[in-house]
Amino acid sequence: MPSCHCGSGRPFNSCCAPYISGAEVAPTAETLMRSRYSAYVEQAIDYLGETLHPGHKADWDRDATRRWAADAEWLGLEIVATEAGQPGDKEGWVEFIASFNEQDAPKRHHERSRFQFQDGRWYYVDGDVPKPQTLRHETPRVGRNDPCPCGSGKKYKKCCGA
Numbered sequence: 001m002p003s004c005h006c007g008s009g010r011p012f013n014s015c016c017a018p019y020i021s022g023a024e025v026a027p028t029a030e031t032l033m034r035s036r037y038s039a040y041v042e043q044a045i046d047y048l049g050e051t052l053h054p055g056h057k058a059d060w061d062r063d064a065t066r067r068w069a070a071d072a073e074w075l076g077l078e079i080v081a082t083e084a085g086q087p088g089d090k091e092g093w094v095e096f097i098a099s100f101n102e103q104d105a106p107k108r109h110h111e112r113s114r115f116q117f118q119d120g121r122w123y124y125v126d127g128d129v130p131k132p133q134t135l136r137h138e139t140p141r142v143g144r145n146d147p148c149p150c151g152s153g154k155k156y157k158k159c160c161g162a
Helices: 017-021 029-042 045-050 054-059 062-071
Strands: 073-084 091-102 105-118 121-128
Touching (some): 029 062, 029 073, 029 091, 045 062, 054 121
Antiparallel strands (some): 091 105
């Protein structure tokens, strides 16, 4: 039995398939996120539309979604972080990275998705691209008149800082 596309390590038939088929409703925002990824792999476009928040369906392009699902070679899903989205919550967020090949080029879709619980089920509302974290240097900066860190014995401004 093949493993689920969502990366859970469980068999597809006992992981995302029951949600995609409509036999079960995803109990958490993360479960819905995982099943939506599997739906892209399986090209289950109806499920992607059904799990889209009713207030956002007017913006959805079914044909573009179908083309993306069909044209991409889906390589894997990584859940980066989850916030809320458990049974009893009204809202939740899942940050993920979906890896895929498109036109023989490797690509990654990194998104922080928002989900809402309404009428007894979770819905995908929208998502945004997380801002990259600012990297700070651990070592102090070299001043213009400091000795050059390359070991030449010259001042930085006359050596590597020139």
